[in-house]
Amino acid sequence: MHEVAPINPWVALAYLASGILFILALRGLSSPASSRRGNRFGMIGMTIAVVTTLITHAPWKSGDAANSYVGIDVTAMAEILGAIAIGAIIGIVMARRIAMTAMPQLVAAFHSLVGLAAVAVAAAAYLNPGAFHIADEIGQIFAVSRIEMGLGIAIGAITFSGSVIAFLKLNGNMSGAPIMLPARHVINLGTLAAIIGLVAYFLTDQSPWVFWTITALSFLIGFLLIIPIGGADMPVVVSMLNSYSGWAAAAMGFTLGNTAMIITGALVGSSGAILSYIMCRAMNRSFISVIAGGFGADDSGGGAGGSKEQRPWKPGSAEDAAFLMSQAENVIIVPGYGMAVAQAQHALREMSDMLKKEGVNVKYAIHPVAGRMPGHMNVLLAEANVPYDEVFELEDINGEFAQCDVAFVIGANDVTNPAAKTDKSSPIYGMPVLDVEKAKTVLFVKRSMGGVGYAGVDNDVFYMDQTMMLLGDAKKMADDIVKALSGSGH
Amino acid sequence: MDFISIFSIFVLACFVGYFVVWSVTPALHTPLMSVTNAISSVIIVGALIASAAAGSASSKWLGLAAVVMASINIFGGFAVTERMLAMYKKKER
Numbered sequence: 237m238h239e240v241a242p243i244n245p246w247v248a249l250a251y252l253a254s255g256i257l258f259i260l261a262l263r264g265l266s267s268p269a270s271s272r273r274g275n276r277f278g279m280i281g282m283t284i285a286v287v288t289t290l291i292t293h294a295p296w297k298s299g300d301a302a303n304s305y306v307g308i309d310v311t312a313m314a315e316i317l318g319a320i321a322i323g324a325i326i327g328i329v330m331a332r333r334i335a336m337t338a339m340p341q342l343v344a345a346f347h348s349l350v351g352l353a354a355v356a357v358a359a360a361a362y363l364n365p366g367a368f369h370i371a372d373e374i375g376q377i378f379a380v381s382r383i384e385m386g387l388g389i390a391i392g393a394i395t396f397s398g399s400v401i402a403f404l405k406l407n408g409n410m411s412g413a414p415i416m417l418p419a420r421h422v423i424n425l426g427t428l429a430a431i432i433g434l435v436a437y438f439l440t441d442q443s444p445w446v447f448w449t450i451t452a453l454s455f456l457i458g459f460l461l462i463i464p465i466g467g468a469d470m471p472v473v474v475s476m477l478n479s480y481s482g483w484a485a486a487a488m489g490f491t492l493g494n495t496a497m498i499i500t501g502a503l504v505g506s507s508g509a510i511l512s513y514i515m516c517r518a519m520n521r522s523f524i525s526v527i528a529g530g531f532g533a534d535d536s537g538g539g540a541g542g543s544k545e546q547r548p549w550k551p552g553s554a555e556d557a558a559f560l561m562s563q564a565e566n567v568i569i570v571p572g573y574g575m576a577v578a579q580a581q582h583a584l585r586e587m588s589d590m591l592k593k594e595g596v597n598v599k600y601a602i603h604p605v606a607g608r609m610p611g612h613m614n615v616l617l618a619e620a621n622v623p624y625d626e627v628f629e630l631e632d633i634n635g636e637f638a639q640c641d642v643a644f645v646i647g648a649n650d651v652t653n654p655a656a657k658t659d660k661s662s663p664i665y666g667m668p669v670l671d672v673e674k675a676k677t678v679l680f681v682k683r684s685m686g687g688v689g690y691a692g693v694d695n696d697v698f699y700m701d702q703t704m705m706l707l708g709d710a711k712k713m714a715d716d717i718v719k720a721l722s723g724s725g726h
Numbered sequence: 727m728d729f730i731s732i733f734s735i736f737v738l739a740c741f742v743g744y745f746v747v748w749s750v751t752p753a754l755h756t757p758l759m760s761v762t763n764a765i766s767s768v769i770i771v772g773a774l775i776a777s778a779a780a781g782s783a784s785s786k787w788l789g790l791a792a793v794v795m796a797s798i799n800i801f802g803g804f805a806v807t808e809r810m811l812a813m814y815k816k817k818e819r
Contacts, residue, residue, distance in 0.1 A: 268753065282804070323799075330806075331805035356792035356795070360777075360782075364785035367775060478759050478762060497769060502742070507762045611757070625817050
């Protein structure tokens with residue numbers, strides 16, 4: 237084992253404390269009531285880590301012939317504090333301005349910054365290993381540190397370029413359609429093998445070309461990995477990149493021997509991995525098939541073969557819907573991303589407020605992939621002032637559809653399709669769905685009968701006897717129902 | 727610290743992460759992502775060390791760039807999480 241600089245036990249304890257505060261920050265999220273306190277713990281933890289580092293690693297002037305000043309290098313310190321201030325202003329402005337529908341893009345953008353920052357730190361450590369106590373007197377970087385650094389830069393670079401692509405796809409700057417390169421699996425595996433090989437070679441040769449080639453190839457593989465993944469799989473991708481950003485932080489923590497970074501990296505890494513798993517399960521997709529990409533490539537799938545027969549369906553009006561729901565005892569609202577795109581959440585909440593006044597019991601049912609990222613729909617409803625104790629997850633509410641009078645589906649489609657339970661040939665077979673077909677009446681708000689969901693499959697619910705199709709824009713329909721409810725003389 | 731001690735902390739922290747994250751309510755999965763984003767920017771520690779160290783100008787500037795990026799994440803991540811969490815309200819009775 238190599239000699240390392242002696243560690244002040246107080247410093248080590250301070251980093252440990254911030255690691256524990258980060259655990260408490262996540263722990264707070266087990267319920268909305270404790271969540272804000274958790275977030276404060278996170279902020280305190282970060283403050284401790286930053287202040288500790290600023291004190292122990294303050295830029296130092298040791299004096300020379302021209303200047304006998306010994307002490308903190310004020311200029312350098314000002315530069316550092318200035319850098320923090322610039323970041324703080326940009327970050328807070330972004331956080332204030334962002335629309336809640338655009339949260340997935342913001343999170344992808346933030347992930348890319350973690351990745352790039354990790355690359356920058358790893359590069360700085362490579363260029364000045366003495367400052368990080370990871371090299372001997374003649375500048376040879378320790379073997380363990382080389383592996384850690386190589387992994388850190390690779391994961392960081394993948395996180396960066398992957399997140400940039402995810403951001404462009406989510407933000408609509410780039411088509412959500414998968415981009416399929418010929419022989420992409422060969423290219424990807426080849427690049428990955430080259431990165432692993434070079435990290436191993438880095439052990440014997442710390443020349444700059446090895447380090448920078450690892451960096452360049454890692455940027456490339458991040459890009460190649462995400463371009464073939466379709467828009468529908470973005471919730472998995474965002475969660476996966478969340479995980480990577482954690483592992484990048486952990487790798488840097490190993491390089492620096494810093495417990496705060498290691499604990500955080502492990503927490504974030506597991507968090508992202510669990511969220512990816514939850515999203516995959518919600519779509520009945522295997523992680524491997526998401527990574528392999530190509531889902532959603534066949535846009536014409538729904539109409540292919542022309543075998544779709546014209547089946548009768550029952551149209552309804554806003555007045556019909558208002559009447560049916562005001563007479564109901566229990567109404568379950570099933571919102572989907574289409575509702576958020578139409579900005580109908582406020583009108584929807586107004587509608588449910590009026591129904592509640594009439595004595596109707598209103599609940600919301602959320603499918604895990606109802607939004608564009610894990611938990612997204614819950615945030616959108618919370619923004620519209622829907623109380624969180626009226627919002628239920630799929631497994632908690634699915635049994636209640638059989639007892640409910642009206643299921644009101646707005647902007648959702650695939651997540652209500654019973655074919656996922658019965659039709660083995662359906663592309664969404666096996667995906668957990670909300671059992672809306674069990675409700676006495678289904679009101680289905682949809683723009684037109686033509687379009688189908690992401691998966692391009694027809695939904696039997698449209699054609700059931702108890703279903704009434706409310707065709708139109710989600711926001712306009714919700715507004716019209718509110719008008720009809722208020723005009724009904726109550 | 728030697729590698730094995732660090733590695734032990736890492737493995738134990740992975741287990742803590744596993745159990746803590748499964749106890750997060752699905753309704754708060756988006757704030758979970760934004761707050762993990764903020765805390766993973768604890769790599770600012772490395773960035774601060776690089777920007778304070780003497781000996782290499784390029785290392786220092788890379789460090790300062792990383793300080794800016796990590797700060798955007800820290801302040802932005804905590805602020806947007808706070809903004810979201812403030813929206814979650816109980817039914818008034």
